[in-house]
Amino acid sequence: MSFKETINVNTMLGYFEGEIPVNYQYTLGVGGNKFFTALMEKGEFIASECTACGVKTIYPLIYCEECFAPIEKYISLGVEGELYSFTECHYDYQGNKYDKPHVLGLVRFPGVRGGIFHRIAGNMDSLRIGMKVVAKLKPKAERSGTIDDIICFETA
Amino acid sequence: MKQRIGIIGVGVTGFHTVSPALSFKEMTYSAAVKAYLEAGLQPGEIDSFVTASEDFLEGYSIFDEYVPDQLGAVMRPVHTVTAEFLQALGIGCMMIQTGHFRTIAVEAHSKASNVKTLDEVRAFAFDPVYMRPLKESAEFLAGLEMKRFLESSGNSERQCAAVVVKNRKNALNNDLAAYGALLTIDDVLQSPPVSVPLKHLDIAQRADGAIVVVIASENEAKALSKNPIWIDGIAWCSGQGNPWCRDFEEAEYAKRAAEKAYAMAKIAHPRKELDFVEICDEYSYKELQHLESMGFARKGEAGDLTESGATAIDGELPVNPSGGSLGVGHTFEASGGMKLCEAVFQLRHQAGKRQIKNAKRALVQSWRGVPTATGTVAILSNE
Numbered sequence: 001m002s003f004k005e006t007i008n009v010n011t012m013l014g015y016f017e018g019e020i021p022v023n024y025q026y027t028l029g030v031g032g033n034k035f036f037t038a039l040m041e042k043g044e045f046i047a048s049e050c051t052a053c054g055v056k057t058i059y060p061l062i063y064c065e066e067c068f069a070p071i072e073k074y075i076s077l078g079v080e081g082e083l084y085s086f087t088e089c090h091y092d093y094q095g096n097k098y099d100k101p102h103v104l105g106l107v108r109f110p111g112v113r114g115g116i117f118h119r120i121a122g123n124m125d126s127l128r129i130g131m132k133v134v135a136k137l138k139p140k141a142e143r144s145g146t147i148d149d150i151i152c153f154e155t156a
Numbered sequence: 157m158k159q160r161i162g163i164i165g166v167g168v169t170g171f172h173t174v175s176p177a178l179s180f181k182e183m184t185y186s187a188a189v190k191a192y193l194e195a196g197l198q199p200g201e202i203d204s205f206v207t208a209s210e211d212f213l214e215g216y217s218i219f220d221e222y223v224p225d226q227l228g229a230v231m232r233p234v235h236t237v238t239a240e241f242l243q244a245l246g247i248g249c250m251m252i253q254t255g256h257f258r259t260i261a262v263e264a265h266s267k268a269s270n271v272k273t274l275d276e277v278r279a280f281a282f283d284p285v286y287m288r289p290l291k292e293s294a295e296f297l298a299g300l301e302m303k304r305f306l307e308s309s310g311n312s313e314r315q316c317a318a319v320v321v322k323n324r325k326n327a328l329n330n331d332l333a334a335y336g337a338l339l340t341i342d343d344v345l346q347s348p349p350v351s352v353p354l355k356h357l358d359i360a361q362r363a364d365g366a367i368v369v370v371i372a373s374e375n376e377a378k379a380l381s382k383n384p385i386w387i388d389g390i391a392w393c394s395g396q397g398n399p400w401c402r403d404f405e406e407a408e409y410a411k412r413a414a415e416k417a418y419a420m421a422k423i424a425h426p427r428k429e430l431d432f433v434e435i436c437d438e439y440s441y442k443e444l445q446h447l448e449s450m451g452f453a454r455k456g457e458a459g460d461l462t463e464s465g466a467t468a469i470d471g472e473l474p475v476n477p478s479g480g481s482l483g484v485g486h487t488f489e490a491s492g493g494m495k496l497c498e499a500v501f502q503l504r505h506q507a508g509k510r511q512i513k514n515a516k517r518a519l520v521q522s523w524r525g526v527p528t529a530t531g532t533v534a535i536l537s538n539e
Contacts, residue, residue, distance in 0.1 A: 007177040087299030088352035095275035
């Protein structure tokens, strides 16, 4: 230590309690609006397709991350995809332990870059990488244009 | 590289689970005094200062305003990068290469024990629209990656556990380390599940500590230091930023950064030409994935390499002789700094009980952690 004096008594250890309350409205943007509008109204996922280089991307973009061309074409992927990976989570984002663990996965769509992280119905033993899974959506009247309009993915 | 850069002073505090006696500034000052003493320089003689930090981990907006005084850098040229220590080091190297700077001090620290809501801060790094509404922990992404990596490569949970046993044992010989322990494979395999297959003991636990390193141009380093350690190559890479687009089977950022650093250092056969490596092991599987991605093992063979003892301190290629983040403690944006200091001590032959005989050349690598795909690789030598 590089000090002439330092604290060597527990009762002298001092600290100040602080917090930073932070709240935001995150703009969805053109691509995000297209995705959630299609999810709410048609109950389907859409991807963007670059007509210059052919790369398809979910979540949809208005520019191509590969060749940087503007994108104007959007395609439906339906609601069926493949399980790229899955895990069983025992803690939430605040570090609280779940009473019953959550199964989460990354669902991808053949020929499309990207995917959807979401809850998966099933358990570690019943699921396999590469399995076909289908999104279970909230009823149309209850959808609000968020990723939680998807309840979960179920094995097809 | 245009010219080699010399490391002429390192200052490192020990790493501790908590550090209630010192503020982060006092901790950093303590490291800076040591580094400047080694370099034989007063802070006023150092041309510029680069620090690495992340606002939410510090608990400040615009944290870079709070870095100068503890480095002796008030009214001096100083800047902060939102990055990991080794990236800041790379920036310092580039500054010296311009010819406008002879000496640079690079700093990073962790005061993770101050963050009462660390889990939430880490989960706050997820995309707010597509990922955060799931309200899952940062470890959920690591669990998904581990599952895909193990299945696609053929490495096993048991081999990941062997990484933990090795690194925490190495840390027993490192007085700076906070998490040295003698564990068994079964201890790791039977530790509580976090995000299956990721278990509690697969995850490096947080630690506090500060690192300051002084680097100098080749000429300046030779003039100022009797035993400079040379940076022969350094490069970083950001891979696919959106986690839903990312390949979980390989650490592309590590592969690309390593390729570039090898080219700069003229390394053709990394496993033969390097005497040890200090690499990111924030999660046990990451050590295996990083070894494969940087060319030290073929796909699926890093686990075998670990189980065979080849990566042990007395093996053919010691991996994380310091104990790594698993053994020393996870220090977030300072992680690569801890590993760089270990490489410097080893290459100066000052590593005591854990000294690797005749160590001449080493690789140091960092990763910025979940949910990033950013990592840096540096090649160091003592000749």
